[in-house]
Amino acid sequence: MKIQPECVPCLLKRVIFESELHEHDGSRKVEVIKKACVLIGQLYNPSACSAAVATKVHKIVYDLLDDSDPYLELKQTSNEVAQSLIPLVCGIIDSTDDRVKAATMCAIIGNVLDFGIAGGSEDPKSLTDNFQRLYTEGLGWDDYHLVQPLLKSSKNVVLFTDNCGEIVFDAVLCDELKRAYPSCHLTVVVRGEPIISDATMVDAKEAGVDKYADIVLTTGCFAIGVDFTRLPPRVSDALDAADLIICKGMANYESFSETVYVPIVYLLRSKCTAIARSMQVPLDASIIKLYT
Numbered sequence: 001m002k003i004q005p006e007c008v009p010c011l012l013k014r015v016i017f018e019s020e021l022h023e024h025d026g027s028r029k030v031e032v033i034k035k036a037c038v039l040i041g042q043l044y045n046p047s048a049c050s051a052a053v054a055t056k057v058h059k060i061v062y063d064l065l066d067d068s069d070p071y072l073e074l075k076q077t078s079n080e081v082a083q084s085l086i087p088l089v090c091g092i093i094d095s096t097d098d099r100v101k102a103a104t105m106c107a108i109i110g111n112v113l114d115f116g117i118a119g120g121s122e123d124p125k126s127l128t129d130n131f132q133r134l135y136t137e138g139l140g141w142d143d144y145h146l147v148q149p150l151l152k153s154s155k156n157v158v159l160f161t162d163n164c165g166e167i168v169f170d171a172v173l174c175d176e177l178k179r180a181y182p183s184c185h186l187t188v189v190v191r192g193e194p195i196i197s198d199a200t201m202v203d204a205k206e207a208g209v210d211k212y213a214d215i216v217l218t219t220g221c222f223a224i225g226v227d228f229t230r231l232p233p234r235v236s237d238a239l240d241a242a243d244l245i246i247c248k249g250m251a252n253y254e255s256f257s258e259t260v261y262v263p264i265v266y267l268l269r270s271k272c273t274a275i276a277r278s279m280q281v282p283l284d285a286s287i288i289k290l291y292t
Contacts, residue, residue, distance in 0.1 A: 001254040003050040004274035008040060010117055011054055014196070015061050017116030021070045032064050050274070051225040051254040058195060059222060069194035071115065071164075078113045078124040078165030079203060085131055089172055092135060100151070101144050103169075103176040104267060108286045109134045110166030111249050111269040115197050119271030119284060124165060140270065140285020147244075147265050147290055151181055154243035158187045159213075160226065160256075162249025162268075167199035167207045170248065174212035185214050187238045192218040198251070225255030250275050263292045 012033070019032040036057055043053045062068065069075075089106045096102040109131060114120035121127065151157070157177070161170050167190070177186060188209050191198045199207075201218055210216050220232040231239075239245065245264040247256055253266050253275060266289050270276040276283040 001050050001257045001274070001278045002046055003044065003048050003053050004277075006272070006274050007050050007053075008044060010272060010274075011040060011057055012036065013118070014054075014116040015057065018058075018061060018070045018196070019065060021074070022065045022067045028065060032061055035064060036061055049254065049258050051223070051251055052227070054224040054251075055195075055222070055227065058224065062222075071197045072194070074115055074124065075164035075194075075197055075199075075203065078163070078197065079168055079206065081124045081127055082110060082113070082165040082168035082207075085128065086168065086172070088131060089169060093172070093176065100148075100173075100176050100180050103173040104144065104288065105135060105139065105286060107166065107169040107173040107248065108139075108267045108269060108288070110169040111162060111267070112271075113163045113165035113197065114249075114269075114271060117271065119269070127165070134286065137286070139288060140282040141279075141287045141289050143265065143288050143290040147288065150244045150263055150265075150290075151177070151184070154181070154184050156185045156187070156238070156241045157181075157244045157246060158189060158238050158242040159246040160189045160248060160252045161191075161199050161204070161209075162252060163197050164199050164203050165197075166248065167203050167209065170199075171204075171207040171209045171212060174209055178212050186212070187242075188213040188216045189235055189238075190216065190218050191223070192220040192232075193222040195222055195224060223255075225251035225253075228255070228259065253279065263290060265290045 015036045019029045093099050093102045161167055190204045191200050204216050217235050219226050221230045247266050249268050268287050270281050270285050270287050281287050
């Protein structure tokens with residue numbers, strides 16, 4: 001996705017948020033904001049990918065803060081909250097006729113665990129109060145009926161994860177996918193380094209993703225979404241062999257929508273106007289959208 005005008009204040013809001021996460025007294029906030037503003041001004045170009053711009057901005061902020069993971073505490077809390085909801089999630093799945101669809105919807109709800117942006121969460125614990133409501137709300141865009149035949153015929157599926165907390169529900173989805181389609185080889189890809197609230201290999205293993213996926217790989221670097229110029233060969237090979245790519249979250253959409261990979265299905269909460277407009281889906285809704 002190309003960077004949109006509203007991406008600028010959104011990115012700056014996240015910069016301010018993570019500088020405050022690092023230092024509650026805000027002693028470095030002025031320097032961080034000033035340098036981030038300069039860089040955003042230099043990088044802003046309607047032809048630029050929004051994820052690529054955000055990656056460069058977050059990199060300078062992390063360097064200025066001298067903090068490799070300012071979201072660490074939020075990520076840990078998100079994982080704990082999600083784990084506490086597993087009995088509810090399992091109950092929902094057990095009560096439905098289509099376990100994969102129910103698990104998919106639960107995994108999408110986890111995408112609200114995004115911080116420092118409009119449409120995200122103020123506190124991971126709020127998911128406890130809102131989960132059932134969001135599930136009952138249903139889908140704002142539902143291409144599941146198109147995805148299901150692809151899952152049935154696929155020999156190789158690649159799933160790109162997004163946030164912490166959400167990764168716990170992704171593990172449940174992986175379990176249901178392997179139960180329903182045991183002959184399908186499932187590759188899961190997480191972030192290569194800590195960046196915002198996204199899940200890394202540590203989070204994937206703690207959530208148990210490695211128990212269900214055939215292999216868990218990483219994007220190999222510090223990047224919002226996926227930096228295809230630095231993608232490890234094993235991930236590139238998995239993408240080339242994929243019969244279906246599953247992408248969780250907005251950052252993966254921002255990255256993959258700049259490529260020609262198909263078929264690809266996006267599972268996310270449409271938390272911002274730029275994403276909703278680009279995907280042509282309702283704002284603030286659970287989305288399953290397939291591109292072929």
